[in-house]
Amino acid sequence: MKTKITNISKIYSWNTELDILDIKSNQEVLIENNKIVKITSKVIDDVDNTIDAEQSILTPGFIDSHTHPIFIGNRADEFKMRLEGKSYQDIKQEGGGILSSIRALRKASFEQLYLSSLENINPFIKYGTTTLEAKSGYGLSLNDEIKSLKVIRKINDDLDIDIIPTFLGAHAVPNEYSADKYVDIICNEMIPQIAEEKLAIFCDVFCEEGYFNIQQSRKILNTAKSYSLVPRLHSDEFKYFGASELASEVGAASSDHLMMINNNGIKALSKSNTVATLLPGTTFFLNKKTYANGRKLIDNQCQVALASDFNPGTCTIRSLSNIMLLAVQNCGLTLDEAFLGVTYNAAKSLLKSDEIGLIEEGYNADIVLWNTKSLNEIIYWYDSEYTKINKIIKNGNLI
Numbered sequence: 133m134k135t136k137i138t139n140i141s142k143i144y145s146w147n148t149e150l151d152i153l154d155i156k157s158n159q160e161v162l163i164e165n166n167k168i169v170k171i172t173s174k175v176i177d178d179v180d181n182t183i184d185a186e187q188s189i190l191t192p193g194f195i196d197s198h199t200h201p202i203f204i205g206n207r208a209d210e211f212k213m214r215l216e217g218k219s220y221q222d223i224k225q226e227g228g229g230i231l232s233s234i235r236a237l238r239k240a241s242f243e244q245l246y247l248s249s250l251e252n253i254n255p256f257i258k259y260g261t262t263t264l265e266a267k268s269g270y271g272l273s274l275n276d277e278i279k280s281l282k283v284i285r286k287i288n289d290d291l292d293i294d295i296i297p298t299f300l301g302a303h304a305v306p307n308e309y310s311a312d313k314y315v316d317i318i319c320n321e322m323i324p325q326i327a328e329e330k331l332a333i334f335c336d337v338f339c340e341e342g343y344f345n346i347q348q349s350r351k352i353l354n355t356a357k358s359y360s361l362v363p364r365l366h367s368d369e370f371k372y373f374g375a376s377e378l379a380s381e382v383g384a385a386s387s388d389h390l391m392m393i394n395n396n397g398i399k400a401l402s403k404s405n406t407v408a409t410l411l412p413g414t415t416f417f418l419n420k421k422t423y424a425n426g427r428k429l430i431d432n433q434c435q436v437a438l439a440s441d442f443n444p445g446t447c448t449i450r451s452l453s454n455i456m457l458l459a460v461q462n463c464g465l466t467l468d469e470a471f472l473g474v475t476y477n478a479a480k481s482l483l484k485s486d487e488i489g490l491i492e493e494g495y496n497a498d499i500v501l502w503n504t505k506s507l508n509e510i511i512y513w514y515d516s517e518y519t520k521i522n523k524i525i526k527n528g529n530l531i
């Protein structure tokens with residue numbers, strides 16, 4: 133089946149050779165077998181189906197490379213406690229925070245968790261996200277982590293967008309174990325079974341003081357690699373901890389957060405293929421003043437992506453346009469760099485940059501048609517995005 137998109141105002145993509153924004157005008161796009169096969173200024177004939185862009189601009193479908201949507205209930209009460217002066221760490225110490233999400237998830241049946249997670253994920257589509265990385269990590273037992281990953285698999289089967297699964301058993305240490313004992317369970321029981329059932333592509337660790345130290349994180353990620361799971365890391369969020377050096381050492385696909393990264397960490401990332409992923413929505417939602425210094429990372433040749441970090445405790449933002457706005461205002465990124473961060477660089481962090489993240493011949497036909505005149509307007513209208521989206525094409529089909 134051949135489909136063409138016609139009546140396009142502009143196509144925005146990234147020129148990977150020159151490393152600059154690529155803008156094409158007066159082109160038609162031919163899609164065949166879910167792929168973009170031709171972009172041309174000539175009129176394309178002999179098609180089965182025509183999509184009228186109605187003078188929309190086109191961008192690649194947005195890619196959210198860091199989310200925690202597999203949970204049940206919410207933590208609005210904790211949000212109130214934080215407004216009253218308690219920190220995320222204080223709340224956790226009192227048995228709230230992530231521990232309350234864990235209690236709720238363990239009690240939930242597969243069906244209940246599926247329905248709740250589906251409700252969490254569905255709205256991402258309205259904001260133009262066509263690929264979503266989703267982490268487990270609110271189960272923290274073999275059965276509950278597997279339940280979470282199977283929910284991700286079912287949602288991936290049921291929704292039009294692609295959901296990429298990450299095992300985050302090392303999100304926190306559950307109350308019933310010491311950290312070392314729990315690390316053994318992750319390495320000896322969880323990772324082997326998850327790998328055998330092919331339930332995850334990536335393995336992530338929350339590498340922070342009070343969670344998993346460098347040695348424990350290294351052990352988990354090296355075990356994951358031996359089972360063909362690709363490492364990624366939560367790094368240098370609350371204080372500098374050396375997690376980005378570890379990310380580079382183990383060949384992680386991504387090192388995420390980075391508010392407290394120092395020069396050594398930046399050096400390690402710049403010399404590696406590890407993408408530096410900024411999550412400014414979390415800084416905003418936690419009402420902290422220190423954002424990750426994206427400008428410094430980019431000026432030091434790091435590859436920078438942006439993601440939402442959607443989760444029940446520290447960020448409920450799903451719109452990547454909103455995240456782009458926060459990044460240009462607070463992390464020192466230009467508009468073009470923010471666009472790169474939610475498209476091609478996000479694809480790199482998911483090891484899919486030869487399939488998604490560009491509007492190029494040979495790439496998946498994941499395309500958003502926006503009712504705007506320029507890329508700037510996507511950020512300008514950051515919170516009314518879905519009213520500005522004309523159509524979304526995922527794997528060649530209108531969704």
Ligand SMILES: [Zn+2]
Nearest residue numbers: 198200366441
């Ligand atoms: Zn996270």
